[in-house]
Amino acid sequence: MVNNKLNTLLTRIRQAEIAYHRTPLSVQLLAVSKTKTANNIAQLYSAGQRHFGENYCQEALKKQQELGAYDITWHFIGPIQSNKTKLIANHFSWVHSVDSLKIAQRLSEQRPSYLPPLTICLQINISGEQSKSGITLDELPDLCEQVAELPNIKLRGVMAIPEPENSFEKQRQPFKTLYQTVQKLPTSILLDTYSFGMSGDLEAAIAEGATIVRIGTALFGAR
Numbered sequence: 001m002v003n004n005k006l007n008t009l010l011t012r013i014r015q016a017e018i019a020y021h022r023t024p025l026s027v028q029l030l031a032v033s034k035t036k037t038a039n040n041i042a043q044l045y046s047a048g049q050r051h052f053g054e055n056y057c058q059e060a061l062k063k064q065q066e067l068g069a070y071d072i073t074w075h076f077i078g079p080i081q082s083n084k085t086k087l088i089a090n091h092f093s094w095v096h097s098v099d100s101l102k103i104a105q106r107l108s109e110q111r112p113s114y115l116p117p118l119t120i121c122l123q124i125n126i127s128g129e130q131s132k133s134g135i136t137l138d139e140l141p142d143l144c145e146q147v148a149e150l151p152n153i154k155l156r157g158v159m160a161i162p163e164p165e166n167s168f169e170k171q172r173q174p175f176k177t178l179y180q181t182v183q184k185l186p187t188s189i190l191l192d193t194y195s196f197g198m199s200g201d202l203e204a205a206i207a208e209g210a211t212i213v214r215i216g217t218a219l220f221g222a223r
């Protein structure tokens with residue numbers, strides 16, 4: 001049952017908060033529902049889950065239509081193509097995967113004026129992998145300054161997907177580096193969101209400051 005999985009996962013998150021001296025309830029669960037059905041989402045919703053993350057625009061829009069009566073906060077977490085920014089700006093509250101000024105500018109321009117500013121995180125390519133999306137740590141300060149100027153965007157934090165590692169200590173390292181880099185940004189840049197951690201590394205992410213963990217497999221089973 002998906003509800004048992006939700007309870008088990010929330011217990012894991014609360015226990016990690018205690019183990020790593022984090023403020024109780026400071027880590028929010030984002031349920032990653034890509035490839036899962038509207039019905040799967042509805043089941044978690046009835047167990048109390050409100051934040052859902054999707055990677056593919058068309059797939060997400062279809063589920064949003066089916067779930068129109070539900071009070072869900074939708075997060076976009078997948079790679080962003082320029083020709084999808086309008087749909088994203090219109091149909092999501094959060095975007096975790098912004099990795100260029102151009103994409104941020106398009107999202108700001110295309111955000112409808114009747115909606116609140118679009119909340120975003122900048123995606124950082126923390127393991128330096130060629131194939132992964134995301135900016136480098138060196139690019140972060142300037143991009144923060146530039147994005148902060150955009151009228152219909154609210155910059156809240158950073159997102160990272162490190163290379164998979166089995167050892168806990170190796171999992172922690174990239175999160176720690178990114179956390180420390182954000183802490184050293186000029187005080188004019190106020191970031192409070194660390195979108196760190198998936199099913200395989202959520203404890204390491206919480207140990208290093210995650211405020212949102214993005215979990216698919218541990219909630220819904222394998223994709």
Ligand SMILES: *Cc1c(COP(=O)(O)O)cnc(C)c1O
Pocket residue numbers: 032034055077078161198199200214215216217218
């Ligand atoms: C799929 C996905 C997740 C969830 O990963 P699991 O390992 O299934 O928990 C988290 N973040 C992003 C960006 C994803 O694409």
